[in-house]
Amino acid sequence: MKPSYPIMESSAPSDAPSETVFPTQSLLATPFAALTHAELLAHFRQRDLDNYFPLSAGKAKHVAGAAPILDNQFTLNNETHRLGEKFDWLHNPSPDLEWLILLHKFYYSRDLALAYDCSGDDCYANKWVALVSSWIEHVPDGFVNSQVTGRRLQQWLLAYHYFVPGRQCSAITAEFLLALLGSIQSQAVFLSRNLTPQGNHRTIELSAIFAVALLFPELSQSAELLAFAQHELLANLREDILADGVQKELSTDYHHTVLKNFLRVRELADLNRLTLPVEFDAVMRKALEFSIYAHKPDGWLPAINDGDINSYLSLLRKAQRYYPSDALSYVLSQGEQGKPPVQRSRLFADSGYCILRSGWAERPYADGRYLFFDCGQLGFGSHGHYDLLSFEMAAYGRSLIVDPGRYTYHEYDSDGVNWRLAFKGTSAHNTVMVDGKDQIAYQCHEPVGPQPRAAVLIFESNQGFDFVHGRALSPRYEVEHQRSIFFAEAEYWIISDLLLASEAHRYEQFFHLAPEAQGQTERLEAEQGHGIQAPDLLIAQARRAEVATSLEPGWVSSEYGVKHPAPVLSFSQQCKGSGWFQTVLYPYKDSAPALHVEAISVTSLGQTVPATQALALIIRIQSETTTYHDCFFVAHQPGLSEYHFADVICRAQLVFIRRDAEDGILSVRAYAAEWLEIGGRKLLDSIGKPVCLNYAKGRLQIDAIDGSVPA
Known part of the structure; x- marks a missing residue:
């Protein structure tokens, strides 16, 4: 029997006071409350579109994407289920709660709206109206949680602008429009009373309230909601973006989710001639600066902590309209326009993230060498992986040592594997594991009890080299892990791991290779040292009898619910006390050099x-x-x-x-x-x-x- 899920009417404790309370009034403000239904429908159809984001034209791919939805067949997180004609919104056909969450977020609204825009066929509008009407009738506000409400409102507003303003869509009746507006206002008010306390969910929720209030001044609660959203958005920006510009959950993917939502606020404010505080723009510029450095030379972003492997260059192009800079122009044009960032490599001290790069003038631009070193904490909330002192490395247009991603948020183990743990645990990252233990005891959600701690001890970026030295401590063992990374001549890296301890321990060092290395990896010749040759990469250590080398199967997940086989190189040793590893990572283009490493x-x-x-x-x-x-x-x-x-x-x-x-x-x-x-x-x-x-x-x-x- 598939599970159903309870309604969570609030993300905060039930006895927590509401942040604001709105009086019960009619749906519409004066003078709109006096209009007839027909007059209201005409009013909303005749409204201008210049106060909303520019609408892209529908294409044939959207018609193809919408076709299964007409038959209630939904593919969400790469998992497909066909629901009945009158399906139960509160029942989940999947063992993964994320599937039900996506059903309620209504991302498929976009395909229906764009299919209608492309074809003019009312069947897509009729389906959207049927799904929204069914949801309004059967689902209470707040199911499953507040951030789902925020996402749904964003998607409903998008679809609304394809079906109503400037259109004569027969599926949109006055009765449906009033029901839609009533639900939109009800959900926005619910959000204002039940905001997630912190993090990207709160940003999404506030962004949705802001959009509803700004785009629908006809609603009776819009003025109060707009004032509330403006105040709370600035507070959220101050609270969640660290002084170095990195979002506090320390996920590269969620950093950009937050950036995207704040950028939507900036864009809507600009379109509606609403002035935002100077501080808003100052913090946004810091967040964009991190994004500039975090993107690899090939334009992709490492999936540090939870998230998919994405590129957010399109988001940076949009940001360039509001926050123009020479550095943004340079990165977006791959060095053809603007000026490079002042610093070649960069430490983001509050987050503990270090990004080591070869020169920005590299040609081709994508050939640049890049390493993202994580000397940060787990991060706020539940998205932190147990990856202190891990790193990701790319060179010559390819990601060579990678963070495997998140794969899933669910723990079900129909195949006997807890995949949430498998991707979140220490062994799934490019760091050192002690005694087979994660750096903190596993939790599917937020960590409980004392957390591991990391710090950058030294960061030096100079002519011809970079040097960073970090330290990590775990509450689960007495070992102090120190890792230094030396970037030699903007050409290759030397990683020195020191494990300080007084008792006996087993140390395992991991290097997760990209899926392209599957079946393409060979061991080095004995005289070269311990290690492997993979496509575009040599990994070598000086030969030591006490160190064992193995190449094991692993996985990399580029998007939720999808995993690809990829090899994992490990070096391990049993020590009576302290131990060490020293590793040379040599990327190459086209043909591998002869490499020999000797202590x-x-x-x-x-x-x-x-x-x-x-x-x-x-x-x-x-x-x-x-x-x-x-x-x-x-x-x-x-x-x-x-x-x-x-x-x-x-x-x-x-x-x-x-x-x-x-x-x-x-x-x-x-x-x-x-x-x-x-x-x-x-x-x-x-x-x-x-x-x-x-x-x-x-x-x-x-x-x-x-x-x-x-x-």
């Missing part, structure tokens, strides 16, 4: 230091045209000691040296450095004053650093 010893005061204190690698890269011998050193422990490795002596946290095939030095990068000597040649003597050093093309530049930690 070299590091000494201090004549003693070999443990890997938990400092690590050094030799990385040899040989392509058809170039040969590089790179040397990389990173010190994990605070405080500068004098270290020796290869032919280098240094007091620094980070050193990178690139040599050519003849051992000539091509570039040197160093961070938090006081002393640097290579092959007996002193490059730096700045004892007591840590600096950032860059040497390339015969030029040496030294910049002071303040050593501060981002707030």
Whole structure:
């Protein structure tokens, strides 16, 4: 037996006071309440369309999309059910509540409206009227929850503008129009009394109230609703957008859902000559700035936390009308217009998101290298995945290491798998798992109890390199996970993971590859190190007997309810205490270079230091045209000691040296450095004053650093 679902009349506790109370009055304000039904129908048919969003023309694809709906066949979240002629709106034919939620959101209104616009056939208008009339008759306000009401109102308003203003649609009678307007006002008033406390749902709900009140001044409650929505929208914007411009749920997809709804508010206000506060636009510009950086060079957005894999460039094009900027023009035109953002790479300190990019001037633009590093918390609400210190990486127009997405919000396991957990858990992300445990005990909805914490300790973006160092702590185990990412010469990444502990633990490090790598992945030759060659990507670690390597089946979900097989590379080890991994991620275009990764010893005061204190690698890269011998050193422990490795002596946290095939030095990068000597040649003597050093093309530049930690 399929489940039915209870009515949730309020998202807040039943004893919570209403945010505003509207008196019971007639449906229409003066003088419209005095008009006859026929006069009202004529009034709404004759209204101008210039105060609503521009309507796109219907096409043949909309006629095809609407055809199944005429037969009550609904495909929602990639799951199809045919409902009876007089179906029960409160019964769910699917085990997934999201299916019923989408039925009540009425997104299919758009296909019906556009099919009518394309064909002029009244059957599509008749179906919309029948569905809306049935819903009004059988469903109380508030089913299933408030955000569903907000979405439904948005869809009803869209369809209304295809069927009523400027039309003589026979399906729209005066009686239906009054019933529609009555339900729209009733639902808007319900929302004003039952708003979701915070998050993207509240934004959607307030946006719907704002639209109803602004577009229907004839309704008796519109003036009060409009004042209420204006006040609450600004408060919602202040509350939900962090100081760095990222929406507080820390989902890239829901960030843009919120941005889209606030942009609708801005657009409707502009069309209706309504002035919004200056603060509204200031916060919107910050939110757009995050979007500019978050989009990958190929125009797609990583699905960090809940959401689908989407591109929101069309939304940014719309935003450009109201918030023009050189940076927006540059990204939208792929570098053909405008000017690039001032910073190449960027830390969004309040959210903990770091985005590392190669130069904005890359040509082709889509070939740029990109890495999104998540040093943030779980995020407000229930959309956070257990993914602290995870990342996504793209290069040369392809996503190479990916966040697998969300797949579902439902836990049913007809195939024996809780897919909500499978996509939300730590092992579904590009981070390190300790003892097979998620970073927090699994909850389908909002987390309960102490939460894991993450922080950015260092962020440095300089000539020829980026360096970010983050830390994560979980309440489920004693291990402190530190991860640093070094972006070398805007070419490849070195990831250093340090797991600090006093007790025995098992550590597993995961790299989720894109579906295109399925069946196209090979292990590296033994002399190259541990790792794999995948399409456009080499992943390698120096060989260590204690580390096991495996390639396992995994999944990537690009949209709700759809998953694609994709390989997962893992490195694992059992340690009596602390452990570490150091991984080279080398993207390539067309043909793979020969890559060799080797660990070299590091000494201090004549003693070999443990890997938990400092690590050094030799990385040899040989392509058809170039040969590089790179040397990389990173010190994990605070405080500068004098270290020796290869032919280098240094007091620094980070050193990178690139040599050519003849051992000539091509570039040197160093961070938090006081002393640097290579092959007996002193490059730096700045004892007591840590600096950032860059040497390339015969030029040496030294910049002071303040050593501060981002707030």
